[in-house]
Amino acid sequence: VQLQAxxxxxxxxxxxxxxxxxxxxxxxxxxxMAWFRQAPGKEREFVAAISPFSSNLYADSVKxxxxxxxxxxxxxxxxxxxxxxxxxxxxxxxxxxxxxxxTSFRDRAEAxxxxxxxxxxxxxx
Numbered sequence: 523v524q525l526q527a528x529x530x531x532x533x534x535x536x537x538x539x540x541x542x543x544x545x546x547x548x549x550x551x552x553x554x555m556a557w558f559r560q561a562p563g564k565e566r567e568f569v570a571a572i573s574p575f576s577s578n579l580y581a582d583s584v585k586x587x588x589x590x591x592x593x594x595x596x597x598x599x600x601x602x603x604x605x606x607x608x609x610x611x612x613x614x615x616x617x618x619x620x621x622x623x624x625t626s627f628r629d630r631a632e633a634x635x636x637x638x639x640x641x642x643x644x645x646x647x
Contacts, residue, residue, distance in 0.1 A: 523545070523546070523547040523548060523618070523635075523636045524545070524546045524547055525543055525544070525545050525616050525617070525618060525636055525637060525638030525639075526543065526544045526545075526546075526638060526639070527541060527542070527543045527614065527615065527616045527638040527639065527640060527641040528541070528542055528543075528544075528641055529541040529542050529641060530613075530614060530641035530642045530643045530644075531642075531643070531644070532644045532645075532646065533606055533643075533644070533645055533646070534606075534645070534646050535606060535607055535608055535645055535646065535647050536605060536606065537604075537606050537645070538602070538603055538604040538605075538606060539603050539606065539643060540600060540601070540602050540603070541557070541600065541601040541603070541614055541616075541641060541643070542598055542599075542600055543555070543557075543598060543599045543600075543601075543616030543638055544596070544597060544598050545597040545598065545599070545618060546597065548620075549597070550594065550597045550618060551574065551594040552574045552620060552621060553574060553618045553619060553620055553621070554571065554572070554573050554574060554618070554619050554621065554622060554623040554628065554633075554634075555571070555572050555590075555592060555599040555616065555617065555618045555619075556568065556569070556570065556571035556572070556590075556616070556617045556618075556628065556629075556634060557569040557570050557571075557590060557599075557601045557614055557615065557616055557617075558614070558615045558617060558631055559610075559612035559613065559614045559615065559643075560612055560613050560615070560640075561609075561611060561612040561613075564612075566615070566631055567581065568581050568629035568630070568631070569581055569584055569588065569601070569614070570584065570588055570589075570590035570601060571590065571623075571628040571629065572590045572591065572592050572599060573622060573623070573628070574621070574622055576591075576592065578590055579625070579628050579629060581629070583609075584603075584610075587603065587604055587605045587606075588601060588602065588603050588604070589601070589602040590602075599616060599618075601614070601616075603643070606643075606645045607645060608645045608646065608647045609645075610643060610645050611643060611644050611645050612642075612643060613640040613641065613642050613643075614640060614641050614642075614643055615637055615638055615639075615640045616637070616638040617631070617634035617635075617636065617637045617638070618634060618635065618636050619633060619634045619635045619636070620635070
């Protein structure tokens with residue numbers, strides 16, 4: 523199983539970026555997938571999750587600004603980010619787990635089995 527995240531970059535505050543995470547090694551249509559991020563000197567934190575049935579969950583800090591989606595035909599999960607803030611600066615990681623994750627665990631890193639290498643997002647003020 524491999525996850526390849528890309529689409530990060532440098533953007534001004536208020537701008538937008540779209541991250542992609544391409545999965546390979548098996549079919550991911552039944553996977554629970556998520557995005558986490560880690561800023562320098564901080565712990566990894568949950569950003570958004572999408573269930574095998576496209577039920578979404580967001581961290582309060584990104585709700586209304588970020589949208590997670592998936593294309594099962596392409597084995598890809600996306601994170602559309604808008605109204606970006608300097609505090610969104612971090613390395614963004616995608617993660618996946620085969621099958622459904624109960625709602626109360628969907629925002630926990632330990633619930634996911636496989637992780638991508640991360641893509642840097644930098645938001646300038």
